[in-house]
Amino acid sequence: MNKIIKYVLYDIIRSKIILAYTLFLLLLSVGLFNLGGSPDKGILSLLNVVQLTVPLISIVFATTHFYNSYEFMELLVAQPINRKKIFLSEYFGVACSLSVAFILGVGAPVLLFGASLTGLYLVLTGVFITFIFVAMAFLASVITRDKAKGIGIALLLWFYFALIYDGVVLLILYYFSEYPLEYATLALTALNPIDLARIIVLLNLDVSALMGYTGALYKSIFGSVWGIGLSFGLLLLWGLLPVLSSVRTFSKRDL
Numbered sequence: 001m002n003k004i005i006k007y008v009l010y011d012i013i014r015s016k017i018i019l020a021y022t023l024f025l026l027l028l029s030v031g032l033f034n035l036g037g038s039p040d041k042g043i044l045s046l047l048n049v050v051q052l053t054v055p056l057i058s059i060v061f062a063t064t065h066f067y068n069s070y071e072f073m074e075l076l077v078a079q080p081i082n083r084k085k086i087f088l089s090e091y092f093g094v095a096c097s098l099s100v101a102f103i104l105g106v107g108a109p110v111l112l113f114g115a116s117l118t119g120l121y122l123v124l125t126g127v128f129i130t131f132i133f134v135a136m137a138f139l140a141s142v143i144t145r146d147k148a149k150g151i152g153i154a155l156l157l158w159f160y161f162a163l164i165y166d167g168v169v170l171l172i173l174y175y176f177s178e179y180p181l182e183y184a185t186l187a188l189t190a191l192n193p194i195d196l197a198r199i200i201v202l203l204n205l206d207v208s209a210l211m212g213y214t215g216a217l218y219k220s221i222f223g224s225v226w227g228i229g230l231s232f233g234l235l236l237l238w239g240l241l242p243v244l245s246s247v248r249t250f251s252k253r254d255l
Contacts, residue, residue, distance in 0.1 A: 004076070004086065008093025012065065018101045021057060025105025028053075030113075039114030040205055043122055046106065047201050050126055051194050054102060055133040056158050062094050062137035063154040067147040083251045087138075091243060095134040099127045118204040125197035128235040132193050133158065135242035142249045165192045193238040200231050 012018055028049060033042035069090060076086045106126055110119040140153040169188050189195045 004081075004089035005093045005096075008069075008090055009097055011069075012093065012097045017061065018097050021061075021098070022101040022105045025102060026109065029106050029109035033109055033113040039116065040118070043110070043114050043116075043118055043201070044205060046110075047122060047198065050106065050122070051129075051198055052162055054126055054129055055162055055194060058098050058130045058133040059137040059140075059154045059158050060151070061098065062134040063141050063151050065094055066090065066138055066141040067150060084247055087247050087250045088243075091134065091138055091246075094138075095131045098134065099130045102126050102130055118201060121201050121204055124232070125200055125235070128232070128239065129193060129197055132235065132239045132242070135239050135246065139242040139246045139249075142246050142253065161192055161194050165195070169195075190234050193235055196231055196234055196238075200228065 029046055032045045032049070033039070035042075035045070073086055073090065077083060103123060107123045110123055136157050137154050140157065141150045143153065144150050169185075172188070173185070189199055
């Protein structure tokens with residue numbers, strides 16, 4: 001399994017896409033910190049951009065890589081190698097390479113310009129989001145052999161979690177505004193990994209004071225050590241579920 005991961009990493013690095021991704025994040029991070037005026041403003045600006053670009057790049061790159069590696073995986077399946085090991089090697093190879101690129105591109109500027117607990121949470125949630133959307137990309141890829149359909153499903157997943165979901169939540173809150181929806185809002189937040197990651201970072205920027213009673217409720221639940229642990233536990237669950245589903249489908253399907 002380690003040899004397969006090393007080969008996947010070497011193949012990804014050789015494509016130079018990861019290098020371009022790293023440079024893009026690095027230039028973006030340095031620019032936002034220099035324009036922000038203060039570390040907190042820089043982190044907040046970076047958060048808004050990262051929550052859109054990192055899931056998109058992760059899910060598109062991972063889906064494309066999976067289909068481009070199909071012949072290689074078929075060759076490995078013909079060997080006495082467990083399918084689960086083949087799939088997990090591909091997954092960890094892609095997820096780790098994108099995570100390293102994110103850590104270098106965002107983590108280094110955060111350490112240089114805004115080293116704080118909030119900056120650490122930004123980097124950690126970014127790594128979790130990377131692993132989660134690579135898992136979703138692999139799930140979309142094993143559902144269909146058609147590359148166009150697979151990429152289409154992956155993009156729809158990103159579009160839903162990054163853009164549509166927030167609109168649906170706002171619509172629910174608008175139509176049921178007469179009812180106490182604070183705890184329902186908490187539950188809805190847990191159903192979107194991007195929103196969950198955003199809340200973890202925002203609460204450490206004390207933005208919750210601008211969110212009224214709901215913000216105070218977020219602060220009381222997610223602001224404690226137990227709440228932070230629960231939040232990252234939910235993010236871990238978001239990463240595990242698509243991976244387990246993908247492994248199960250990949251192990252049973254005909255290549």
